[in-house]
Amino acid sequence: MDDRIALQLQEDLTALIEKTGARGVLIDISSLEIVDSFIGRMIGNISAMSQILNANTVIVGIQPSVAITLVELGITFADVRTALTVERGMEILTGVEDSEKVGDE
């Protein structure tokens, strides 16, 4: 993934959230062999932007070697929700959705 694609994703995703009214965003990064500080920042930004647009974001599929490298690099994803797999990510998103509905009633 080059820098421009990462930036484009940020724009496309926020536009799509607005258009569809999506309440959840699931990003599978299992195909990324590395996440450097630039891509890490993009992921954090996407998560924060989605949150502001009232959509929860879950990042799934981070490879173990990428997790080790990220922490040594100094990126902890403290404000980013993560899950190991797409299935678990979906569980988080639908769980959040359900509990919020209950809260609204």
Next chain:
Amino acid sequence: MNDSLPLVSDRDIVLARQETRNLARQLGLSIVDQTKIVTAMSELARNAVVHGGGGSLRCEIVTSDGKQGLRLTVSDEGPGIADLNLAMKDGWTSGSGLGIGLPGARRLVNEFHITSERGRGTTVVVTRWK
């Protein structure tokens, strides 16, 4: 193997990552070590492209005391870094980044040498031993 790759565009950074990954794999570095050196290279390459006005990457397998390692040299002929001590500090940034590029890259390798001269450019040499 001794190669020099241009670092001018985003696309060059991607190609440089692939080249570094191939050599790291060829050397037999573990997946974690491969990921570390490629990530460090990506940080340094981005610095060269964004702050150095473009540069180049040299990748080589080196031997010392019977150990083998992957050595990367990223150099640019940009404005140089005014205060190296400051640039190596976590959280310090000259722009819009997170300020973890250089200190983060240093943590991902076994050896890290940086030289910079104002108006002349910056060269960073990093090595990850097997």
